[in-house]
Amino acid sequence: MTRHVSIRTKLIALTLLGVLAPIWFVLFLVGAKEIRDIRSDMLTSSGLIASVVADYGAAALAFDSRPAAEDALQVLAENPRFLDATIYDNDGKLFASYHQDVPAARSPPPELHDTLSRTSLEGDRITVVQPIVQGGERYGALLLHTSVAPLVLRIHTYLWDLLWLIVGVIVASLTLAWALERLVTRRLLRLAEVARDIAKHEDSTVRADDRGSDEIGLLAAAFNSMLAELAHRQEETREAVRLRDEFLSVASTELRTPLTSLKLRVQGLIDQAPPVANPADAERLRKSFELAERQVRRLEKLVNSLLDVARIAVGRFPLQSEEVDLVGIVHGVIGQFSAEIGRSGVEVLLDVPVHAVGCWDPLRLEQVVVNLLSNALKYGAGKPIEIAVHLDDDQASLIVRDHGIGIDSADQARIFERFERAVSLNYGGLGLGLHITREIVHAHGGTISVESEPGKGAAFIVVLPRGLRAVAEAGQAWTHA
Amino acid sequence: MDPCVMVIDDDVDIRETIQDLLELRGYHVLVAGDGANALAELKRGAHPQVILLDLMMPGLSGEDFRAQQLADERLADIPVVVLSGARGVDEAARRMGVESLPKPVELDQLMQTVNRFRQR
Numbered sequence: 001m002t003r004h005v006s007i008r009t010k011l012i013a014l015t016l017l018g019v020l021a022p023i024w025f026v027l028f029l030v031g032a033k034e035i036r037d038i039r040s041d042m043l044t045s046s047g048l049i050a051s052v053v054a055d056y057g058a059a060a061l062a063f064d065s066r067p068a069a070e071d072a073l074q075v076l077a078e079n080p081r082f083l084d085a086t087i088y089d090n091d092g093k094l095f096a097s098y099h100q101d102v103p104a105a106r107s108p109p110p111e112l113h114d115t116l117s118r119t120s121l122e123g124d125r126i127t128v129v130q131p132i133v134q135g136g137e138r139y140g141a142l143l144l145h146t147s148v149a150p151l152v153l154r155i156h157t158y159l160w161d162l163l164w165l166i167v168g169v170i171v172a173s174l175t176l177a178w179a180l181e182r183l184v185t186r187r188l189l190r191l192a193e194v195a196r197d198i199a200k201h202e203d204s205t206v207r208a209d210d211r212g213s214d215e216i217g218l219l220a221a222a223f224n225s226m227l228a229e230l231a232h233r234q235e236e237t238r239e240a241v242r243l244r245d246e247f248l249s250v251a252s253t254e255l256r257t258p259l260t261s262l263k264l265r266v267q268g269l270i271d272q273a274p275p276v277a278n279p280a281d282a283e284r285l286r287k288s289f290e291l292a293e294r295q296v297r298r299l300e301k302l303v304n305s306l307l308d309v310a311r312i313a314v315g316r317f318p319l320q321s322e323e324v325d326l327v328g329i330v331h332g333v334i335g336q337f338s339a340e341i342g343r344s345g346v347e348v349l350l351d352v353p354v355h356a357v358g359c360w361d362p363l364r365l366e367q368v369v370v371n372l373l374s375n376a377l378k379y380g381a382g383k384p385i386e387i388a389v390h391l392d393d394d395q396a397s398l399i400v401r402d403h404g405i406g407i408d409s410a411d412q413a414r415i416f417e418r419f420e421r422a423v424s425l426n427y428g429g430l431g432l433g434l435h436i437t438r439e440i441v442h443a444h445g446g447t448i449s450v451e452s453e454p455g456k457g458a459a460f461i462v463v464l465p466r467g468l469r470a471v472a473e474a475g476q477a478w479t480h481a
Numbered sequence: 482m483d484p485c486v487m488v489i490d491d492d493v494d495i496r497e498t499i500q501d502l503l504e505l506r507g508y509h510v511l512v513a514g515d516g517a518n519a520l521a522e523l524k525r526g527a528h529p530q531v532i533l534l535d536l537m538m539p540g541l542s543g544e545d546f547r548a549q550q551l552a553d554e555r556l557a558d559i560p561v562v563v564l565s566g567a568r569g570v571d572e573a574a575r576r577m578g579v580e581s582l583p584k585p586v587e588l589d590q591l592m593q594t595v596n597r598f599r600q601r
Contacts, residue, residue, distance in 0.1 A: 249568055253537075256566025260585040261494040267588035268502045300585055307568065318571075 007185045012177035019173050020166070027162055038154050043126060046146045047119045049082070050130040054142045057087045058132045061095060061139035069096030081147045083125060087132065089140040113141075124148050187216045191223060204231040245313040252307035259303060263296045305432040309418060312439045319361040319443055321467065326356040326365065326396055327389055333369040334387075337377070344382060351388035356396045359467030364440045371433040372400040372460050380404035380457070395446075395465050403457035412450050437462075483509035484599040487527065489519045489546065490535040490564070499533065502588065503595065516541025520549055523556050531598035533582075536565040536573055547577045560598055 002010065056072030059065075069087050076082040076098055084099035092113075115138065117130045126146040132139045187210050194208045204227055210220035270289045276282040311317050334341070334348060341348060376385045380402035388399040407415060414420045416438040419431045441448045445465050452458035486508050488499045493514070500510040511527055513519035515538045532550075536543035543563060550556045563574040566584035574581035582594060 253566050253568060256584040257492050257495065260566065261492070261498040263585045264495075264498045264502060264588055264591070268498075268505070271588065272505060296585075303585075310568065 007188070008177070008181045011180045011184070012174060015173045015177045015180070016170065019169055019176075023165070023169055027165070031158060031162070034158065035151075035155060038151050039121070042146070042148065042151055043119050043121065046126045046128050046144065047117060047130075049076070049146075050119075050128040050142055050144045051117065053085060053144065054130040054132045055134075057096070057142055058134035058139055061087065061089060061132055062134060066096050070098070072096075073098035076144075081150060083145040083147050085142060085144045087140060087142050090138060095140060121148065124152075184216065187212070187220070191216075191220055195223070198227070204234055241313075245310055248306050248313070249310035252303050252310060255299075255303045255306075259296070259300060263300065266292045266296055302430060305430055305436060308436045308439075309432050312436070317439060317443050319364060321359050321361050321444075323357055324360050324362040324365065326358060326360070326398060326464075327352045327354065329362065329366050329369055330387060330389060330398070333366060333373055336370070337373060340377060344377060346377060346380060346382055347384040349384055349386045351386065353389060353391055356389050356391045357466070358396050358464060360444055360464065361440075364443070368437050368440050368462060369398070369400075371437045372398075372462070375433060375460075376400050376402040376404075376458075383457070391466075393466075395463055397464070398462040399459055401457065401459040406454040406456050407450060407452040407458050408454050409452075412452060415450070416448070483507060485509045485511065485527070485529040486595055486598075487511040487513065487519065487522070487529040487532045489513045489516060489532060489538070489543070491515055491538040492535070495535075499591070502591075506592065508595070508599075515539060516543065516546030516549070519546060520553075520556075523550070523559070524553070529559060531595060532559055532561045533564045533595075534561050534579075536563060536567045536570065544573065544577060547579070562594055 053072055053075065056075075057069055060069035060072060073085050073087065073096055076085050077100075080100065082098075082100070084097065086097040087095045089095050114129060115131055117128065119126065119128045121127075125148060128142070128144040128146070130142040130144065132142055191208050191210065194206055198204055198206050207224045207227060208220040210217055212220070266289065270293060273285065273289065276285055308317075330350070330352060334350075373385070373387070381404035383403035385403075386399070386401040388397075388401075390397045390399075416434050418435045420435070438448050441462050441464065445467075446463050448460065448462045450458055450460050484507070486503055488496050488503075488510060489512075490496050490499075491514055496512045496514070500512055503510045511522060511529060513522055517540050519532070520541070534543045534546065541549070543565065547561060550559065550561070561577070561579040563570060563577065563579055563581040564584060564586060565573070565581070567573070570581050570583050580594075582590060
């Protein structure tokens with residue numbers, strides 16, 4: 001739970017607790033002792049004063065001189081803490097009295113006949129009963145009341161001092177906590193800020209500037225060496241990617257040279273095949289030429305994919321857009337695939353308007369349709385394939401749906417990445433088709449998404465901005481291709 | 482006289498393939514393995530209707546050849562078609578002010594292009 005409390009708060013709490021707890025304890029002990037001492041002092045001093053006054057009073061009582069007794073009591077007027085004092089004779093009769101404000105009680109207290117002096121704290125006053133004795137003979141008793149106001153005053157003063165001390169301690173603790181926080185948390189927060197910066201700007205050349213040799217300094221140093229390692233690995237990865245892209249580019253260019261002469265030779269042979277007398281031989285020769293040309297085209301597609309990927313990698317993917325009809329392209333591609341569709345016996349269902357005109361790169365758009373249709377044929381398990389084109393004022397969408405093996409939801413995000421495939425290597429191919437398709441769609445400002453359930457097929461949905469204000473074409477109907 | 486085409490390409494198979502195909506279709510074909518040999522041949526008086534030019538060649542590259550051809554007023558008017566599999570062939574052709582055919586070219590496309598210059 002304390003993990004969610006900031007270090008700053010923890011430091012303040014700990015400092016306050018650490019400083020206040022002993023102070024409370026000490027103050028409590030000292031305060032209690034102080035108050036006890038003051039109380040005891042006051043009781044003792046009241047007893048002493050009473051015994052002195054009693055000594056004076058003894059002579060007055062012995063000679064029955066009331067004025068002498070009153071003179072003796074008058075000494076007490078000098079100090080306001082003596083509230084009143086009364087001298088009684090042995091019969092308990094009032095002999096002389098002194099009082100500050102209120103007249104003293106007339107009835108003598110029962111302890112007057114005690115032979116020992118007695119001092120007690122009762123309510124807000126100290127009462128002293130002091131027997132008046134001289135030469136072993138008891139003449140009477142003195143009753144003295146002393147105020148405890150000085151004690152209360154001392155306690156008040158003490159409490160105020162205590163309050164100021166606590167305020168001072170809290171201020172000091174906060175200052176200390178703030179200083180500690182500056183020492184510890186600011187540096188940690190700065191480290192966290194550097195980590196955030198790196199994540200945000202993907203710049204691993206940034207370093208934490210903490211040069212301390214304490215624990216936080218060690219953390220910062222470990223953090224920096226981790227960053228250096230990260231940057232090194234990143235650089236290695238970038239270099240590997242660069243080498244791969246360079247290789248792709250060189251390979252695709254180099255492959256083109258033999259492919260060019262091979263393709264021209266094969267096409268030249270088909271164009272001007274020598275006459276063969278035997279019909280069976282002629283048929284075999286025709287099949288050989290057909291196969292050779294098909295394989296050359298296949299090779300060419302692979303090489304083109306490599307070049308496209310190399311172009312995408314270096315961000316050079318220029319479009320040559322013009323006004324084209326997506327529906328025309330779809331029909332054209334189905335035409336290209338007619339032999340394959342015929343061989344596999346797959347039914348291709350079309351749901352397209354008459355035209356769907358937009359401003360697109362015709363060759364690239366054809367590549368999109370080719371890639372999606374060849375995937376549908378490859379993974380469609382021989383079940384019908386549906387191709388739909390929908391059109392509205394601003395955009396056109398192309399949906400290619402098969403009912404084949406489908407794509408697991410975990411694989412759906414990565415199938416658009418380079419060299420990725422959702423299926424095993426048994427299916428063949430470079431794993432570039434959907435990556436190139438996505439890049440073409442993105443280059444046109446469009447989007448591509450997939451909806452699929454394993455075993456139930458997949459639908460690829462391409463949405464392209466039309467890039468022009470075209471007249472919406474109506475009249476969609478399912479037709480057989 | 483037969484219409485004449487010059488093929489400049491460092492790959493001997495491509496040179497011979499195009500030579501054979503064009504000769505079968507009634508063209509006279511001159512071949513050169515690099516830009517320097519081609520320039521020498523042209524300076525000796527050959528004047529083809531069109532030159533099919535590769536870009537990446539040892540010695541004088543396609544672009545350098547084109548620059549030197551344009552510098553010689555007797556040769557400057559010979560049209561050039563870039564025929565290359567190099568990356569950025571379209572951009573290079575645009576820079577040189579000529580048209581381009583990307584390798585691997587279709588036979589039909591090659592013949593259409595060459596025929597166009599024959600009719601001029």
